[in-house]
Amino acid sequence: MSDNKTQYHHGDVPSALLQAALLRIKNEGVEKLSLRALARDIGVSQTAPYRHFKDKNQLLVVLACKGFRELACLKAQQPSPLAFMALIEVGMSYIYFAMEHPEQYKLMFGSKIKHRRDYPELMESGGAAFQVISSYVVKGMEAGVFIDKEPEVLARSCWTTVHGIASLSIDDYFEHITGNFDDFLREQVSLCIRGFMKEPGLLDKQ
Amino acid sequence: MSDNKTQYHHGDVPSALLQAALLRIKNEGVEKLSLRALARDIGVSQTAPYRHFKDKNQLLVVLACKGFRELACLKAQQPSPLAFMALIEVGMSYIYFAMEHPEQYKLMFGSKIKHRRDYPELMESGGAAFQVISSYVVKGMEAGVFIDKEPEVLARSCWTTVHGIASLSIDDYFEHITGNFDDFLREQVSLCIRGFMKEPGLLDKQ
DNA sequence: TCAGAATGTTGACACTGAAAACATTCTAGG
DNA sequence: CCTAGAATGTTTTCAGTGTCAACATTCTGA
Numbered sequence: 069m070s071d072n073k074t075q076y077h078h079g080d081v082p083s084a085l086l087q088a089a090l091l092r093i094k095n096e097g098v099e100k101l102s103l104r105a106l107a108r109d110i111g112v113s114q115t116a117p118y119r120h121f122k123d124k125n126q127l128l129v130v131l132a133c134k135g136f137r138e139l140a141c142l143k144a145q146q147p148s149p150l151a152f153m154a155l156i157e158v159g160m161s162y163i164y165f166a167m168e169h170p171e172q173y174k175l176m177f178g179s180k181i182k183h184r185r186d187y188p189e190l191m192e193s194g195g196a197a198f199q200v201i202s203s204y205v206v207k208g209m210e211a212g213v214f215i216d217k218e219p220e221v222l223a224r225s226c227w228t229t230v231h232g233i234a235s236l237s238i239d240d241y242f243e244h245i246t247g248n249f250d251d252f253l254r255e256q257v258s259l260c261i262r263g264f265m266k267e268p269g270l271l272d273k274q
Numbered sequence: 275m276s277d278n279k280t281q282y283h284h285g286d287v288p289s290a291l292l293q294a295a296l297l298r299i300k301n302e303g304v305e306k307l308s309l310r311a312l313a314r315d316i317g318v319s320q321t322a323p324y325r326h327f328k329d330k331n332q333l334l335v336v337l338a339c340k341g342f343r344e345l346a347c348l349k350a351q352q353p354s355p356l357a358f359m360a361l362i363e364v365g366m367s368y369i370y371f372a373m374e375h376p377e378q379y380k381l382m383f384g385s386k387i388k389h390r391r392d393y394p395e396l397m398e399s400g401g402a403a404f405q406v407i408s409s410y411v412v413k414g415m416e417a418g419v420f421i422d423k424e425p426e427v428l429a430r431s432c433w434t435t436v437h438g439i440a441s442l443s444i445d446d447y448f449e450h451i452t453g454n455f456d457d458f459l460r461e462q463v464s465l466c467i468r469g470f471m472k473e474p475g476l477l478d479k480q
Numbered sequence: 481t482c483a484g485a486a487t488g489t490t491g492a493c494a495c496t497g498a499a500a501a502c503a504t505t506c507t508a509g510g
Numbered sequence: 511c512c513t514a515g516a517a518t519g520t521t522t523t524c525a526g527t528g529t530c531a532a533c534a535t536t537c538t539g540a
Binding site for chain 1: 303304305380383384385386388390391421427428430431434435436437438439441442445446448461462465466467468469470474478
């Protein structure tokens with residue numbers, strides 16, 4: 069059905085657009101992404117994308133959703149029986165995701181997307197990403213190593229810190245850090261978790 | 275010299291542009307700011323701004339610098355003899371600045387500005403803003419309440435957390451928080467500081 | 481006074497997002 | 511199998527943008 073003769077119908081414009089978009093934002097940043105350039109990339113007219121996405125904003129929303137869903141799949145890279153260590157590792161994974169997909173991360177958390185709250189799938193996938201961190205916090209609480217607070221409070225604190233580290237890393241605010249960058253990040257995340265612990269000493273002698 | 279007759283020369287295009295820009299980003303967001311609109315606002319031709327700013331990016335840089343310089347003037351709103359309490363208050367002031375000038379804050383830390391590192395005045399004013407938090411951390415260290423780490427490490431951790439809270443607050447990621455928002459923010463900041471303290475108990479019974 | 485610097489303008493170019501009107505192809509119901 | 515209507519695509523057009531070049535006016539110091 070799909071031979072190599074020039075076709076009127078492209079085949080799969082939506083996913084071709086998304087793929088081209090991911091490539092372009094990786095190379096040129098989300099700031100200069102244009103629908104017309106994407107259309108050119110995949111060889112359709114400049115208005116063809118509008119048959120599949122209401123507008124540019126909606127395409128950005130889909131890209132962001134994909135990112136959140138990836139985030140939601142994160143697991144601690146070095147699983148640890150110690151709940152608070154596992155939480156640190158999840159935080160690290162989160163930061164590494166951001167550093168590996170900086171432009172997509174900026175899209176997810178920046179203000180490029182307009183009227184974010186009008187897109188339920190975006191809210192939902194974003195919430196799911198948060199739940200990952202949250203679940204590890206809960207494990208820590210069940211293990212009894214964290215202070216007596218609402219799990220949501222700790223989870224939000226952890227998420228916020230990790231997001232701060234990720235954002236600033238991406239934008240090269242830590243460029244002058246000397247030494248192993250992974251160590252630096254881990255120290256920053258640990259400092260956050262330290263604030264949650266009944267006995268911070270457990271962390272210090274690690 | 276400057277009567278009310280129509281003048282060929284405007285008088286002070288640069289500061290008029292900056293003022294108009296601050297107004298526009300406050301009302302419509304930094305994302306849709308356009309030089310041409312600013313030119314219209316102040317009643318000059320669309321290319322007049324280019325006599326005073328190399329390009330749009332440079333105007334954004336100046337706006338961001340102004341923001342950083344304001345940040346650098348922050349003091350704890352409720353000064354406390356307890357060093358760690360003062361640090362918390364400075365963090366709060368920082369967050370409140372962000373919430374009062376959300377679009378300017380996004381401009382300062384977002385990726386709207388291109389080639390940030392090519393603007394020494396931006397790097398410098400940004401560094402000065404960081405120094406405020408840093409100085410309060412040092413006070414805490416001198417008071418002996420914080421753990422034994424490089425001051426820079428703690429300062430950066432505090433800055434990162436505060437930035438994370440500010441960013442997410444601005445973008446309404448905490449919209450579902452119930453109860454007093456100021457209390458929520460203060461709890462988040464405190465949790466961060468808690469991680470620095472030799473005796474977190476000091477904070478708990480506060 | 482008057483030349484040159486500073487500041488302003490008009491007009492143009494190459495982009496962009498988006499809508500309207502129209503063309504082609506696919507697909508389901510008779 | 512045929513055919514109407516839905517899907518998908520195209521061309522054209524509009525309004526908006528950043529920025530440059532060429533030209534006009536005004537200010538300022540020697």
